[in-house]
Amino acid sequence: MSKQEPPKIEFPCPDYSIKVIGRSGPGFQDLVVEILQKHVADFDQKTLSENPSRNGKFISVRVRITATGVNQLKAIHQDLMATGRVQMVI
Numbered sequence: 001m002s003k004q005e006p007p008k009i010e011f012p013c014p015d016y017s018i019k020v021i022g023r024s025g026p027g028f029q030d031l032v033v034e035i036l037q038k039h040v041a042d043f044d045q046k047t048l049s050e051n052p053s054r055n056g057k058f059i060s061v062r063v064r065i066t067a068t069g070v071n072q073l074k075a076i077h078q079d080l081m082a083t084g085r086v087q088m089v090i
Contacts, residue, residue, distance in 0.1 A: 009067070016067035019090040020080055024052060024059045028085060032061045035079045039072055040065045058087070 009016075020032050029050055036043045047064040067073055080086045 011067060011069045013067040015064050016073075018063050018065065018076070020061045020063075020086055021058060021088040021090070022061075022086045024056055025085070028059055029061055031083055031085060032063070032080070035076065035083070036063060036065065038079065039076045042066060 018036075022028055029048070033043075033045060033048070043063075043065060049062045051060045051062070053059065077089050080089050
């Protein structure tokens, strides 16, 4: 079997979905929004949805942005992970 290449993203990419998973706690959504506003000039909080895990230990925050490039996405990922509250960014 040949190894399949991941799909290429063409930038700017409107409606790019980012899912941020972390431990539930006060201010998690605000933390995610603050970081996204730093990297996404036209970030719209109306695209945000939140979903707690079944047992309430974790929470996922999903947003849609207009991704402008690989460097932007890497910077968002780095800043989210550097908070110590984010477990995973998908």
